[in-house]
Amino acid sequence: IVKTRGCDGYPDEDSDESYNLSVSEGQAVLRSVTVWGALRGLESFSQLVYQDDYGSYFINKTEIVDFPRFAFRGLLLDTSRHYLPLHAILKTLDAMAYSKFNVFHWHIVDDPSFPYQSRTFPDLSNKGAFHPFTHVYTQSDVMRVIEHARMRGIRVVPEFDSPGHTLSWGKGQPNLLTPCYKGDVPSGSFGPVDPTVDTTYKFMESLLKEVKFVFPDSYVHLGGDEVSFACWQSNPNVRTFMEKMGFGKDFTKLESFYMESIMNMTAALNRTSIVWQDVFDYRERIPQDTVLEIWKGETYQAELSRMTQAGHRVLLSAPWYINHISYGQDWRNSYAVQPQNFSGTEEQKKLVIGGEVAMWGEYVDATNLNPRLWPRACAAAERLWSDEEKTLDADLAFPRLEKFRCELLRRGIQAEPLFVGHCKHEYDGL
């Protein structure tokens, strides 16, 4: 039973994902406010069904009242360091739904390649993708991902990271990137986006207009991380611009200048920006509703305090960089994260709207994506959905996660083992 209409819409940051599930003699009833809550309830229902030794299906008399602790439970895939075939992305969305993840953060382009086939700027992928035909996402590929996600109550938030991480953009958009200089002459290499010329902003505006058109979610990730200043510093035109603007030698001011423009453009297009913490760390003027994402590992609790104190909504990703593999049961590290364990008021804690598991692609592609993601990402999934007090003990979680992993296998997700043991049906692929 679903209370409100909304089958034809998209999930968003305010979607009510709560549901009640009641299983008793003769019938089971699933009640939710929205269709998205019904999806979550259906998943739980499917996890209640079990088989006995004779293969008969059973479900116990059950009462469930459920809702997510955090509204934003995301998973990041990187399709620039390695191209991920469409089926790998769709499979990931399937597995995300099994763990109640509800945001697919698509880090679609970056330095090494630009696989997004833009309708406004076709040369971006023609010249910037690993291969203009075999290693691109066409408009229809993108629509397929968005619809596949929507069917599972998953939002698709694209990231077009700038001004750094843009090397591949320069291949198809000449004059976008800053030419680096060796003394008085261009060295031949390029740096971040050139923030000193109008053409840059015209281009970004057109691109963002297209992004708004293609991606229905009201959020867009603008990146803003790891901008290296060396190239800007080497370029005489940039230095001149710095003087003109009164930035002196402080390149963080130049980056702020750029990011502010982009964030304003985004706001004008009626989209909310998400940016990496670097943008906040440079103390820029950020629209108050911009969401900040923490990715730097060492002192994220301090960062949580600072950001929420400044009144911003925050996403936590730093402790969930599961591309960082290590020997042993490292899912326990993900499970132990406490996103609201920082010094701050209750109001501040409310500003933590959720978090994201990140699977950066330097060492990952379709050959190893699934076993590396699952079931390790499930630890963060529970941390983001469930009540923390009830789920602090990893040893108690272990048998549940072990069984869930075998269930993932049964559903066709190539989830790797947690530890020694076996599943009734082992993975029969390669």
Add this chain to the structure above:
Amino acid sequence: MYCLLKCAPLILAVAVCHGWLFGDFVGKQKELNEISLWPLPQKFQSSAVAFKLSPASFQIVHAKQSSAGPSCSILENAFRRYFEYVFGDLKKHEKSRKKVYDSDLVELQVWITSADPECNGYPSLQTDESYELSVDESSAVLKAANAWGALRGLETFSQLVYEDDYGANNINKTEISDFPRFAHRGILLDSSRHFLPLKVILANLEAMAMNKFNVFHWHIVDDQSFPYMSGTFPDLSQKGAYHPFTHVYTPSDVKMVIEFARMRGIRVIPEFDTPGHTRSWGNGIKDLLTPCYSGCSPSGTFGPVNPILNSSYDFMTEFFKEISTVFPDAYIHLGGDEVDFSCWKSNPDIQKFMVQQGFGTDYSKLESFYIQRLLDIVAATKKGYMVWQEVFDNGVKLKADTQIHVWKERPQYQDEMAKVTAAGFNALLSTPWYLNRISYGQDWVNVYKADPQNFTGTDAQKKLVIGGEACLWGEYVDATNLTPRLWPRASAVAERLWSDKSVTDVGNAYNRLAQHRCRMVKRGIPAEPLFVGHCRQEYMGL
């Protein structure tokens, strides 16, 4: 010397001597068309002269002078396998004879030079795997003493073929003379911590052949499960496997693995590790394991094999009689590692025995007592044995042809290798090659840098190093993640064990290995990426 350019200097014409390629670390599109041999052959020369190959007209044939012919199933099988590797799906090509261009290479002749091509036998430690490959006008010739060397040469030949910008298959004029630096180049898989379905074992044997590995060390049983179906003692798997039907290796499964390996020149050496690592054995054989005591009464748990009962040795005699007939290789791995003495110490019967034997409180003497008798039992089956280093470290009396397997980090493996070889034993290295120990980043580099002969010793000692093994222990590994975890990291070990010890340039290795990895992916092996980049054909499985 063939280090001449026959054609006018083209950007693409690379004078290659001894297999050195030039290219930057990231590997540009152009280099995808250049030679990407792995492991690097001992002697390799090629020129820029290119010949085309067409699936419609090219054939792999037995040379007239060869001692092997159509009855050699190893070669017949390999001809088809390598034809498919080079040209892709056979079904796509018509069999019609199209026009032959002047610069076509029409055949690869395989010439086995020894009187006995060994087509019906099994490879051994003494097998001569050397070969010579000559690619020239209209026909190429692969010469090897036996079928095993021919297999190695066929793999290399398949790596020489590349696609030009028009998609046509090309191969350059080449001379190769090759042989392995070490005779024992192995991979260890663990099918006890997790059951490994046959498909994944066979696929990895296939990948091993692409990397010239020649030993499959099958760590088939251990504490957690006993999947090996024994004809003599069916209860071992009935009661010891994760599931007596779905998680076992039947006799025909085992035969399949052995034959599949043989077709690729790979020896299958099983490991039945005792007296430790045997918990699952106790389910099926009463009184085999030592009952541990809590004070004066049994605690209910069990420890290593009970070394004081005759029944233990009677069992081992019968069991290894079976093993020696099921597995044709001349060697069996007997384990002997990580024996926990606490259970033995707790058992009063064992305490009495220790006193009787005059062992005092030195339980390593009891361990040696067991191992000694076990070795004698196995020697009687006419097999040689491999043991983990503890057996040597504890001073057990070993046969001269025993192979000691070095795996521990303390003492430093270099010191252990020196000690083992100084005592006159063959040594195998695994310590730096525990590939189950994953970490973030390009950890293949450290794997690549380790050298089994890197220790202080005489030349005679260094000669006693017969090779090494990359180990993929199974605590965190099963069919879902085995193949990408093993490849291409194990390839780094492959080159260290095959190629000359001077082949150490990491930048050059990166370029070749990145291409070799794409080639494995193209051939259906989900080898994971080394770093950022792409393959022309990405992995299509899931």
